[in-house]
Amino acid sequence: MQLTPSFALAAVAALANSVSAVGVVGAAEGFAKGVTGGGSATPVYPSTTAELVSYLGDDSPRVIVLQKTYDFTGTEGTVTTSGCAPWGTGSACQTAINLHDWCTNYQPNAPTTTVKYDAAGILGIQVKSNKSLIGVGSSGVIKGKGLRLVSGASNVIIQNIHITNLNPQYVWGGDAITLDGTDMVWIDHVKTSLIGRQHIVLGNSASNRVTISNSEIDGSTSWSATCDGHHYWGLYFTGSSDLVTLKGNYIHHTSGRSPKVAGNTLLHAVNNYFYASSGHAFEADSGAMILAEGNVFQNVPAPVETPVSGKLFASPDASTNAACSTYLGRACQVNAFGSSGALAGTDTSFFSYFSGKNIASATTGQVANANVVANAGIGKI
Ligand SMILES: *[C@@H]1O[C@H](CO)[C@@H](O)[C@H](O)[C@H]1NC(C)=O
Numbered sequence: 314m315q316l317t318p319s320f321a322l323a324a325v326a327a328l329a330n331s332v333s334a335v336g337v338v339g340a341a342e343g344f345a346k347g348v349t350g351g352g353s354a355t356p357v358y359p360s361t362t363a364e365l366v367s368y369l370g371d372d373s374p375r376v377i378v379l380q381k382t383y384d385f386t387g388t389e390g391t392v393t394t395s396g397c398a399p400w401g402t403g404s405a406c407q408t409a410i411n412l413h414d415w416c417t418n419y420q421p422n423a424p425t426t427t428v429k430y431d432a433a434g435i436l437g438i439q440v441k442s443n444k445s446l447i448g449v450g451s452s453g454v455i456k457g458k459g460l461r462l463v464s465g466a467s468n469v470i471i472q473n474i475h476i477t478n479l480n481p482q483y484v485w486g487g488d489a490i491t492l493d494g495t496d497m498v499w500i501d502h503v504k505t506s507l508i509g510r511q512h513i514v515l516g517n518s519a520s521n522r523v524t525i526s527n528s529e530i531d532g533s534t535s536w537s538a539t540c541d542g543h544h545y546w547g548l549y550f551t552g553s554s555d556l557v558t559l560k561g562n563y564i565h566h567t568s569g570r571s572p573k574v575a576g577n578t579l580l581h582a583v584n585n586y587f588y589a590s591s592g593h594a595f596e597a598d599s600g601a602m603i604l605a606e607g608n609v610f611q612n613v614p615a616p617v618e619t620p621v622s623g624k625l626f627a628s629p630d631a632s633t634n635a636a637c638s639t640y641l642g643r644a645c646q647v648n649a650f651g652s653s654g655a656l657a658g659t660d661t662s663f664f665s666y667f668s669g670k671n672i673a674s675a676t677t678g679q680v681a682n683a684n685v686v687a688n689a690g691i692g693k694i
Pocket of ligand 1: 468
């Protein structure tokens with residue numbers, strides 16, 4: 314049969330759509346470069362929350378495609394118990410579940426309060442090795458439960474999904490994405506919103522090579538530890554041997570820990586857009602090694618919490634930034650600031666750790682600003 318040109322074009326377009334809908338788009342840059350996830354496994358389309366849990370937690374390499382909302386709220390019941398109100402009981406304030414005896418041990422003087430939370434939010438879905446979890450368009454949503462990569466999980470790609478609504482009223486209500494004892498994980502074009510505890514947490518075990526790119530950390534909330542509509546518990550990187558590339562992310566309406574860095578973490582933060590913070594972006598604790606370049610801070614009163622205990626290179630100017638060339642193979646890019654405080658730091662003593670690693674490229678901060686908002690989060694690929 315002879316195809317008319319317009320029919321042939323439509324057929325090509327349809328094929329291109331179906332191909333892009335079922336595969337990982339692009340490839341990881343930076344430390345997790347080379348991650349393959351589920352590779353060429355035949356895509357599966359979980360029909361229920363139980364099937365999603367099963368595909369993520371089995372021992373087969375899988376490409377798992379989400380094209381609807383998986384609502385876990387109610388699937389494990391609700392719990393009513395006592396908690397505490399360290400920041401008061403005002404309607405804009407988060408209160409805390411007494412999980413891990415946190416209230417008892419760390420907030421002994423806080424008033425006690427009753428908390429009622431959704432049990433599914435507390436612990437994320439276990440994700441094993443060799444998985445790609447991808448969404449179609451902006452339809453792939455996981456509601457009421459996060460993802461948990463632990464105990465040796467490796468080679469995982471999470472792309473173009475939205476994780477939301479994990480007991481946002483409550484500290485300890487749930488973490489969106491947990492890594493603790495992993496290697497080669499790529500989180501890309503993911504949106505997180507309305508989370509109880511951390512949006513992304515790399516725990517104290519070694520999480521090794523991680524790239525978090527083009528993602529939207531949306532801290533807007535009605536329940537905040539700072540009682541001001543901005544979520545305090547953003548990104549938490551405290552692993553014992555972690556190499557984290559944080560590139561092209563849109564991190565907004567947070568009030569702290571965006572990110573908190575400690576343990577023995579080498580963080581390359583490049584071309585991120587930090588917007589509308591009410592507190593600090595970086596918290597650099599003892600052991601942190603942070604190279605920040607090409608980022609934009611807009612309406613961020615404290616790009617870094619002071620005093621800074623960790624090591625920080627803040628790419629201040631062209632002559633100082635030439636120091637990057639020896640270990641990154643190029644000069645670093647300056648950061649940009651609008652209505653924001655300062656980010657100061659010229660510590661290069663940790664640069665040798667970049668040797669032999671895959672290192673993300675950088676554009677100037679001004680370019681990143683426009684690109685990041687248009688590109689970061691779900692539904693942009
Ligand atoms: C993941 O895939 C790699 C490469 O095919 C394989 O060597 C490894 O055993 C897989 N891991 C698991 C836990 O199945």
